[in-house]
Amino acid sequence: MNINIRPMPPDYRIQLAGLLAEIPQFKTDEVTVALELIDAYLAGGTQSGYHILVAENTGTIAGYICFGPTPLTESTWDIYWEAVSPHFQRQGIGGLLLKAAEKTIGGHNGKLVLIETSSTPLYYGTRGFYRKHGYRLICRIPDFYSPGDNRLTYSKILS
Ligand SMILES: CC(C)(COP(=O)(O)OP(=O)(O)OC[C@H]1O[C@@H](n2cnc3c(N)ncnc32)[C@H](O)[C@@H]1OP(=O)(O)O)[C@@H](O)C(=O)NCCC(=O)NCCS
Structure with missing residues (x-):
């Protein structure tokens, strides 16, 4: 495998939509929102408030990460979405994307990184992936997504 991480080129939109559709965790409305952020980035670049990096393996998209500065904060950033194709999971690609995002965030003087996920x-x-990469559970909102499905916020302070 020869993984290359780079800002998303516009001609990857179709492949990325295909990747999102094959992630079993994502519901249809979640894919719709993920695509809205991708389209905002493709229309406005990082001025949109979103940064998108893709991991490609010789022309095939293996994963992506979407993140951006949290509005009205000085140095807090949110990771909005990350996904690795099931064909490529557990091979370190998610970790490479997360590290690359953290590098970009640090390069913009970002200090605090937040990620939200579900408790199901x-x-x-x-x-486990977030814990492995040094993220700490700092907040749990019970029944946020639906009864019994809590919203968990993980955070990491970049050094
Ligand atoms: C979370 C995700 C991006 C991780 O990408 P990845 O390329 O598989 O991650 P890496 O190979 O870099 O890291 C693997 C580590 O993550 C954790 N992990 C990932 N998938 C796991 C699974 N199915 N079961 C248990 N641990 C898992 C483990 O800590 C694992 O380390 P290990 O292999 O040493 O046990 C990927 O699994 C994914 O796309 N999941 C579905 C979508 C999702 O949940 N996105 C995030 C919310 S928006």
Whole structure:
């Protein structure tokens, strides 16, 4: 495998839409919102408030990460979406994308990084992924997404 991480080129939109559709955790309305952020980025670049990096393996998109500065904060950034194609998961690509995003955030003087996810068993691996990369659970809102499905916020302070 020869993974290259770079800002999303516009001609990857179709492949990225295909990738999002094959992530079992994502519901249809979540894919719709993820695509809205992608389209905002493609229309306005990082001025849109979103940064998108893709991981490609010789022309095939293996994963992506979407993040941006949190409005009305001095140095807080949100990671809005990250996904790696099921064909490419557990091979370190998600970690490479997260590290690359953190590097970009640090380069913009970002200090605090926040990521939200769900408490359901479907996101067990995702929670382990964030913990493995130094993110700490700092907030739990019970029944946020639906009864029994809590919103978890993980954070990391960049050094
Ligand atoms: C979360 C995600 C981006 C991680 O990408 P990845 O390329 O698989 O991650 P890496 O290979 O860099 O890291 C793997 C680590 O993540 C955790 N992990 C990822 N998937 C896991 C799973 N199914 N079960 C258990 N742990 C898992 C483990 O800590 C694992 O480390 P290990 O292999 O040493 O046990 C990917 O699994 C994914 O796209 N998940 C579905 C979508 C999602 O939940 N996105 C985030 C919310 S927006």
